Amino acid sequence: MPLLIGIALVLSLLIKTFLAQAFSIPSDSMQNTLQPGDRVLVDKLTPWFGAQPRRGEVVVFHDPGNWLPPGPASPANPVQEALSFIGLMPSADEKDLIKRVIGVGGDTVECKGTGPVKVNGKALDEPYVFPGNTPCSSDAEFKITVPQGHIWVMGDHRQASADSRYHRGQPGGGAVPVDDVVGRAFTVVWPVDRWDWLSVPDTFEQ
Numbered sequence: 001m002p003l004l005i006g007i008a009l010v011l012s013l014l015i016k017t018f019l020a021q022a023f024s025i026p027s028d029s030m031q032n033t034l035q036p037g038d039r040v041l042v043d044k045l046t047p048w049f050g051a052q053p054r055r056g057e058v059v060v061f062h063d064p065g066n067w068l069p070p071g072p073a074s075p076a077n078p079v080q081e082a083l084s085f086i087g088l089m090p091s092a093d094e095k096d097l098i099k100r101v102i103g104v105g106g107d108t109v110e111c112k113g114t115g116p117v118k119v120n121g122k123a124l125d126e127p128y129v130f131p132g133n134t135p136c137s138s139d140a141e142f143k144i145t146v147p148q149g150h151i152w153v154m155g156d157h158r159q160a161s162a163d164s165r166y167h168r169g170q171p172g173g174g175a176v177p178v179d180d181v182v183g184r185a186f187t188v189v190w191p192v193d194r195w196d197w198l199s200v201p202d203t204f205e206q
Contacts, residue, residue: 023039025098029160031130034098040058040187041189042060042184042186061096061182063095099155101151105178108143111135113138129158140165150172150176
């Protein structure tokens, strides 16, 4: 029995490191696609084979530089720490973000007024944007050619997402380095009544 438990723990750690990892949704910025408290699984395998983030994917990435406000440290929870170490629960002190990829390296992404968002001159049809929101805001108009090796990301809850639009004064002009991407969120696994695949919307097939 101890040997079987040890094997299971090693397999869990390997899966977390190389295959998939659970992440918790901390905010409203991806509503209604994702709700606060949802748990998603992130594919960490395909980047090992050179796959790059694609337009329309929902990705988890490390904070590229002070996107997240400083906050008090989460209280220690030995059980959660142990489970997060082997990938069965999100870390209590994770400093990662989750957004939708709108543009990749070389793309020109722009938005004037309230929208629509355009990628390489093509207007996006974005049914995933939070009801009542506009695709973008007049206080955050932008036009950027995404640097190679970077992605432009936006939250689905556009008026509640401090995404690439609001970090244009930082290196990359608000774009996120691909090296900071943990992987693609491909399914909601918790709560069970919200189970769903996170597919790429048809508009990005343009």
